[in-house]
Amino acid sequence: MxxxxxxxxxxxxxxxxxxxxxxxxxxxxxxxxxxxxxxxxxxxxxxxxxxxxxxxxxxxxxxxxxxxxxxxxxxxxxxxxxxxxxxxxxxxxxxxxxxxxxxxxxxxxxxxxxxxxxxxxxxxxxxxxxxxxxxxxxxxxxxxxxxxxxxxxxxxxxxxxxxxxxxxxxxxxxxxxxxxxxxxxxxxxxxxxxxxxxxxxxxxxxxxxxxxxPTPTEIESQQAEQERQRAEQEHQRAEQEHQRAEQEHQRAEQAELLLEQERQRLERLAEQLRKMGIDPEQI
CATH class of the missing domain: 3.90.1570 (tt1808, chain A)
Structure with missing residues (x-):
């Protein structure tokens, strides 16, 4: 045409x-x-x-x-x-x-x-x-x-x-x-x-x-949400590390307490032996 x-x-x-x-x-x-x-x-x-x-x-x-x-x-x-x-x-x-x-x-x-x-x-x-x-x-x-x-x-x-x-x-x-x-x-x-x-x-x-x-605004929101989730995960990991450190500290205190209890028990036993006229160092 x-x-x-x-x-x-x-x-x-x-x-x-x-x-x-x-x-x-x-x-x-x-x-x-x-x-x-x-x-x-x-x-x-x-x-x-x-x-x-x-x-x-x-x-x-x-x-x-x-x-x-x-x-x-x-x-x-x-x-x-x-x-x-x-x-x-x-x-x-x-x-x-x-x-x-x-x-x-x-x-x-x-x-x-x-x-x-x-x-x-x-x-x-x-x-x-x-x-x-x-x-x-x-x-x-x-x-x-x-x-x-x-x-x-x-x-x-x-x-x-x-x-x-x-x-x-x-x-x-x-x-x-x-x-x-x-x-x-x-x-x-x-x-x-x-x-x-x-x-x-x-x-x-x-x-x-x-x-x-996604629109640019949605991309920014997604990135902000991902950043928030990463921050939350980092916070959770830090909290878990703190809890593990606290647990290790408690285990160390418990081990120290057990050692002290064992030392005291041995000290009492030695004292009893000495009362019986036995030198515990000679056993």
Whole structure:
């Protein structure tokens, strides 16, 4: 559908991240609290073992520019991850947006958090108007060809995942509300737990053993607990050493008492022998 497009303009005329707007003044406003917390948890637990952290970029509610022929067109995923790109733009700057013709790498996974105003577009249920930019679904599926597209409805706690097969998204059958991504050796699933003081179902990454990837705060808590346990064990060992030393001291006192009792007994026996006119030294 894009083969009839005109040739690309010369490379030096292409707009860069610095030339394109990074904000959406016409948008519906700031994200709600869930749209702030959930991407944070995804970011904190996205640690694929197959990719260096310096070659991963994670974007949250960031403009994603996808069409060099229409450089002002963009989508704004709730969360996405691209692997195989430097963490910093041009190895030196924090990104204002993600410009696909500058980066050269499409996101590997995109997550959209459903809301009443975006649900139909997120699920590919809207049609493209004439002379209008493609829908979000079309961009992810046909232009960027994002391998995994995940949609979560926090109101119904429904998780849906789509994998790119050939040139179309195919919905995955989720038996345990988990999606395994072999290339990353990482999976994404629903976790019941407390994050930022809120207990509910959250989207969270897990490892090859099925264990949830800990957040930095959880790692610190685990380390603090391990340190507390080590200190407790050291205290117990010191207490045991003190008890052993006390027992040794008591045994030494008992042995000394027995020796004294034996010395006294022998002294009494010697005294009796002397009274009988017998020199105990001659016996």
């Amino acid at each position: 894009y083969q009839t497009d005109p040739p690309l303009p010369p490379q030096e005329t292409l707009p860069t991240m610095y030339d394109l707007p990074s904000e959406d003044p016409g948008g519906p406003g700031l994200p709600d609290e869930f749209h702030d917390l959930q991407p944070q948890l995804l970011y904190e637990t996205f640690r694929p073992p197959t990719v260096s952290a310096s070659q991963i970029f994670v974007g949250t509610d960031l403009n994603l520019y996808y069409d060099v022929r229409h450089p002002q067109w963009y989508k704004r995923p709730d969360w996405f991850a691209a692997v195989g790109v430097p963490r910093l733009y041009d190895q030196r700057d924090l990104r204002l947006s993600y410009v696909i013709w500058q980066e050269g790498v499409s996101p590997y996974v995109v997550v959209e958090l459903l809301s009443p105003g975006t649900e139909k577009e997120d699920l590919g249920q809207t049609l493209r108007d004439v002379n209008q930019p493609p829908t979000k679904w079309e961009v992810y599926e046909q232009i960027l060809r994002v391998p995994y597209y995940v949609v979560f409805d926090r109101y119904s706690d429904r998780l849906q995942a789509f994998q790119l097969v050939a040139d179309r998204y195919s919905e995955l059958e989720l038996t345990q509300a988990r999606i395994w991504m072999p290339t990353l050796e990482l999976g994404l699933g629903l976790w019941q737990g407390t994050f930022q003081g809120i207990d509910r179902l959250w989207l969270r990454w897990y490892d090859a053993l099925g264990e949830w990837i």
